[in-house]
Amino acid sequence: MAGLPIEITLEDERATQRLGQDLALALKPGDCLALQGDLGAGKSTLARALIRTVAADPALDVPSPTFTIVQSYDLCIRIAHYDLYRITGPDELVELGLDEALDDGAVLIEWPENAAEALPSDAVHIAISEQGGDARQIRISGPDPALQRIGRSLDIRAFLVSCGHGDDDRQFLIGDASTRTYETVSTGDGTRTILMDAPKRLLGPxxxxxxxxxxxxxxxxxxxxxxxxxxxxxxxxxxxxxxxxxxxxxxxxxxxxxxxxxxxxxxxxxxxxxxxxxxxxxxxxxxxxxxxxxxxxxxxxxxxxxxxxxxxxxxxxxxxxxxxxxxxxxxxxxxxxxxxxxxxxxxxxxxxxxxxxxxxxxxxxxxxxxxxxxxxxxxxxxxxxxxxxxxxxxxxxxxxxxxxxxxxxxxxxxxxxxxxxxxxxxxxxxxxxxxxxxxxxxxxxxxxxxxxxxxxxxxxxxxxxxxxxxxxxxxxxxxxxxxxxxxxxxxxxxxxxxxxxxx
Structure with a gap:
């Protein structure tokens, strides 16, 4: 069931990178994120920030897969990064192993419109439109469970903003046997704090x-x-x-x-x-x-x-x-x-x-x-x-x-x-x-x-x-x-x- 779309305004490239971190902290195996936008809209910037966050390596080399079409990363969540700008039809996705990539990891797709009906029905669509200068407008749509996860991560960012840490970098630290998870929140000078995310427990039967x-x-x-x-x-x-x-x-x-x-x-x-x-x-x-x-x-x-x-x-x-x-x-x-x-x-x-x-x-x-x-x-x-x-x-x-x-x-x-x-x-x-x-x-x-x-x-x-x-x-x-x-x-x-x- 589709949830209500999420609308976000990003003021500059740094804000786009922060959104990539926020999306990474909501990612799980089986997710397909379809990044839509014109040339230069910021799709690669968003994908690069997301992959580096999952890798816990802000300096990780994340080349554009424009010529290779797909670039894979064996991380704590396996990620396949697709650029479909050069494919001629959705049938090519079978040869590129999209289904297999989704079986044990997550997928990022730039130019998803070239995949047409070959995209998973539960894909999360992230539409990026330019608003002048470096500003961007983001619209995130997809199934409600995925949007709830993304919304929770965005709420964490809003919490960090409220306590003066809005521009800090987020990295996944650890999860445990409960619904709690932990993140490392780092400033530019390397000072670290820990974010505990402990949603109210769903009590069960x-x-x-x-x-x-x-x-x-x-x-x-x-x-x-x-x-x-x-x-x-x-x-x-x-x-x-x-x-x-x-x-x-x-x-x-x-x-x-x-x-x-x-x-x-x-x-x-x-x-x-x-x-x-x-x-x-x-x-x-x-x-x-x-x-x-x-x-x-x-x-x-x-x-x-x-x-x-x-x-x-x-x-x-x-x-x-x-x-x-x-x-x-x-x-x-x-x-x-x-x-x-x-x-x-x-x-x-x-x-x-x-x-x-x-x-x-x-x-x-x-x-x-x-x-x-x-x-x-x-x-x-x-x-x-x-x-x-x-x-x-x-x-x-x-x-x-x-x-x-x-x-x-x-x-x-x-x-x-x-x-x-x-x-x-x-x-x-x-x-x-x-x-x-x-x-x-x-x-x-x-x-x-x-x-x-x-x-x-x-x-x-x-x-x-x-x-x-x-x-x-x-x-x-x-x-x-x-x-x-x-x-x-x-x-x-x-x-x-x-x-x-x-x-």
């Missing part, structure tokens, strides 16, 4: 008790939790990025850039001293009193939700709904589901005595940035805490020592857990035996959730890359299930081959 998954799991539905928890962390001496500008309703935050150094070496292996510092950060966090309610500006507040029974169960149920059907090729039986729920309810009952703290939820290597010029816990830069809850303190220890994306060998796991225990044993109310049992439960709960979540990301959201992590998570879970506290849930993992049957 009602699952139980009139609630949807995100409501049961207490997942953040907008940027308010990030703003609130970040403020709390900074006020207590932890290193979370400053918020430089915000539009809470739109879901845009401009953040301090904490750099690119993480806690892994160049080969992707843990740097032990930095992981030690991360453990020390958790020790400090777990000694910090947590308010259940954090005030925000303009009379708003954020109530930190509990990591309660409903949240824990809805997460481990991803194992039933996604992982087991993927692994076994069939749905788990009613009897299996009943045993699984009974076992997890017993474990959750047991957790009632475990000490609680602020749980950041994804305290692992992708979300920890090393602050080399800082001291103490401020060396550990925290960037992912919007889903923070109040729950078992052992959870974030589990998240770190069984990192979902990088292998933590048993020796390092044991070293980190022992370091945490030694520090916490200085606290009079710390019970190391209770902690070890809570850690085993939390490791099991988190691994069980992640197995289902990563399969769901592949099956439902088309993010196949997460499946490569499954063997690591299965190994972690196999190691954890050896703990006696998990004996009555053990058999729920034998059918999938994760744990051997107990004799």
């Amino acid at each position: 009602v699952l139980r008790d009139g609630k949807r998954y995100a409501q049961i799991a207490h997942s953040a539905e907008d940027v308010r939790p990030f703003v609130a928890v970040g403020s709390f962390l900074r006020s207590n001496g932890f290193r979370a990025p400053e918020i430089l500008a915000q539009d809470i309703e739109a879901g845009f935050l401009l953040l301090e850039d904490l750099g690119r150094k993480g806690i892994l070496d160049a080969e992707g292996r843990p740097i032990e001293a930095r992981w030690d510092a991360a453990i020390d950060c958790l020790v400090a966090l777990h000694r910090t009193a947590i308010p259940p309610r954090i005030a925000l500006e303009e009379g708003l507040a954020h109530n930190i939700p509990p990591f309660d029974r409903g949240a824990m169960l809805i997460e481990v149920e991803l194992y039933l709904e996604w992982y087991l059907p993927h692994t076994l090729g069939k749905e788990p039986s009613t009897d299996f589901r009943e045993r699984f729920h009974a076992g997890w309810n017993r474990l959750i009952d047991w957790l009632a005595d475990a000490p609680t703290s602020l749980v950041l939820r994804d305290f692992h290597s992708p979300n920890i940035l090393w602050q080399e010029d800082c001291r103490g816990i401020e060396r550990v830069g925290l960037i992912d805490f919007q889903d923070a809850m109040i729950g078992p303190a052992a959870y974030d220890v589990a998240s770190l020592v069984q990192d979902a994306r990088v292998t933590v060998e048993p020796a390092l796991h044991d070293h980190l857990v022992a370091r945490y225990e030694r520090a916490r044993c200085e606290d009079p109310d710390f019970d190391p035996v209770l902690f070890r049992e809570a850690l085993a439960v939390m490791q099991c709960q988190r691994a069980t959730k992640i197995l289902g979540l990563f399969v769901r990301l592949k099956k439902r959201d088309g993010k196949a890359g997460y499946l490569r992590h499954l063997p690591r998570i299965e190994t972690y879970l196999r190691q954890t299930l050896a703990h006696p506290v998990l004996h009555f849930i053990h058999d729920c993992y034998t059918e999938a081959g994760i744990a051997p049957r107990e004799s």
Whole structure:
């Protein structure tokens, strides 16, 4: 279904380049952008800026494909740049591989009128007309989903204009398992900030008790939790990025850039001293009193939700709904589901005595940035805490020592857990035996959730890359299930081959 066209006035060539960046940040595989306009209208300028943005290389050589007809770029999104000025008819597009280019990438086409009916029906048409001097008028038309993506990117540019960064360069930085994405915003002198784009979560179907998954799991539905928890962390001496500008309703935050150094070496292996510092950060966090309610500006507040029974169960149920059907090729039986729920309810009952703290939820290597010029816990830069809850303190220890994306060998796991225990044993109310049992439960709960979540990301959201992590998570879970506290849930993992049957 066609959406309402987008009309834009560009005052000069620099504005055309900015539009190319904005279009690049909305691009996805399968997109066909048809660039229409007379000679000298700015089609090549727009295409060149778009390709350089996807390449994250402002100096990339992007020659005009006037004579080669098509120029291909093997980037994070494969791009084929066509110039059809010299073709004699649409039949030539078959020989030029248009369909194949759209199968696994995006396509930019100059002079699309020469392709006639050979263009995809869902192509986005970008008409450029000269308005005198360097000024241009742009009209973007096409299917509504594509226009919504482009409109969101243009809204980000408008947000940057409103906070004095309108002429800055935008580059895609990273996306995660949610709908959030991040960009690097750079000034001409190289100063960088980070743009968080976090649209309000689409809640999905009602699952139980009139609630949807995100409501049961207490997942953040907008940027308010990030703003609130970040403020709390900074006020207590932890290193979370400053918020430089915000539009809470739109879901845009401009953040301090904490750099690119993480806690892994160049080969992707843990740097032990930095992981030690991360453990020390958790020790400090777990000694910090947590308010259940954090005030925000303009009379708003954020109530930190509990990591309660409903949240824990809805997460481990991803194992039933996604992982087991993927692994076994069939749905788990009613009897299996009943045993699984009974076992997890017993474990959750047991957790009632475990000490609680602020749980950041994804305290692992992708979300920890090393602050080399800082001291103490401020060396550990925290960037992912919007889903923070109040729950078992052992959870974030589990998240770190069984990192979902990088292998933590048993020796390092044991070293980190022992370091945490030694520090916490200085606290009079710390019970190391209770902690070890809570850690085993939390490791099991988190691994069980992640197995289902990563399969769901592949099956439902088309993010196949997460499946490569499954063997690591299965190994972690196999190691954890050896703990006696998990004996009555053990058999729920034998059918999938994760744990051997107990004799």
